[in-house]
Amino acid sequence: MAPTSARKQREIQDREALILQVARGMLLERGYLGLTMDRIAAATEYSKGTIYQHFANKEDLLAALAADTMAARVSMFQRGAAIDGRPREKFFAIGLAEELFVRLNPEHFRSQQILCSVSFREKAQECHLAPLEGQNQICLGVSEALIRDAVACGDLFLPEDMEAADLAIQLYALYTGTFTIVEAHNLPEHEGFQRAPRFLHRGAHRLLDGYGWKPLSQVWDYQATAKRVYREAFPKEARLLGLLA
Amino acid sequence: MAPTSARKQREIQDREALILQVARGMLLERGYLGLTMDRIAAATEYSKGTIYQHFANKEDLLAALAADTMAARVSMFQRGAAIDGRPREKFFAIGLAEELFVRLNPEHFRSQQILCSVSFREKAQECHLAPLEGQNQICLGVSEALIRDAVACGDLFLPEDMEAADLAIQLYALYTGTFTIVEAHNLPEHEGFQRAPRFLHRGAHRLLDGYGWKPLSQVWDYQATAKRVYREAFPKEARLLGLLA
DNA sequence: TTTATTCTTGACGAACCGTCATTTTTTGAC
């Protein structure tokens, strides 16, 4: 097995990036059922065999697609957690990060969601699932660390039987659930569903208020925090979405 | 077009029920990708053409499957809301109903989840999607009514810009998100995910506490309410799950 | 019993998946 040259290596990486990019567009425009390996081959102008050199099957490609964008998500989580302020402000920043991320990478959520079904996920290869899962753990880890910070500094008292992870997952569930609902009911008729994203952060705030995580949302001006977070942590992203001049 | 006799009519209905039952089992055992029309035809001992007489395609069958179990879900919602007590107790009862329902009908959640992806849902027929959506609206309607009751009797003050529907959807999102996460990460390794269901109701409680919905979870013995709800509203279901002697 | 109507069937074409024998390209030694 002769070592592939560095140049070749790079070409292969570039090609993989191209395939992913094309697949991304296809997933967005035509959905999972409209995403076919033949179409990807045609669109990238490579043969099907070459596509399969990179990905074991369609579901594996999907996992790779999600894993690929995951890096951006982790980055945004970390930037959110890195802003100055009280732990709860940082935690809020993570929520904002999540929202921005999903709005900027709608196809990530789609692939992620399909991979939630066991039947699909079990066809993907470990080498693509593992990083996906690993980076997801990093995101949760960032959340948990903040929760522990809050407990440490007396801003939050967790119930005795609860771990930081348990609270982190509740927030994760609230966000995931909201995005799922919006995706599923993107019909103009459903006002309640349409309005869901607008109240997403409020729901999270009230949940944290319920745990008594200080400063409570009624006391603190989190609107101001949001503006600061956009400016300091996500200037590019917020500008892209028109949330920042 | 001669009218099919009443007997024939009944036979057709029975057959549809049989198909759904077989499909249900298949979805549970082999997942979405293992559920094929040919296999259903073989298992029901009808021809494929006959299966297609009932359902336009695979996704349509999935929608019908979800719509079918939906009746049970609505019933449980209504029974939950019908127990005696304060609005928040009733609302809690709905949460319990949802949990029981999902545990008793795991395949309902699977089909529902796949139908969350536009690409799949758009292949299903309106005649199966509409009832599904309609009954979902009924469930949400029950929740909203309770929220309005709570506002009316002074137990809850909703923020001015929020409607009852907005709060109902937040809870819906929290529950949906939790079930999704559990389904997606059903690996023994993830303790946090494993523990998620245990803390699901607590998350909901704290969220409602955050809105100041009285009686707060710290003040009221909702554990007792749960027992009462199991006994009064869901004796059969709770017993099946070993939650009641 | 015969005819008309409805229902059922499974063979069939189409789409897509994933493979692999063949061809093309690259590599490195002379």
Added chain:
DNA sequence: GTCAAAAAATGACGGTTCGTCAAGAATAAA
């Protein structure tokens, strides 16, 4: 520059599933 060996790319192909429909079976009506 030439050539043989290794690596990579290709697309035709077999297999599976989907969804259809012409033909046949069952039922109802005459």
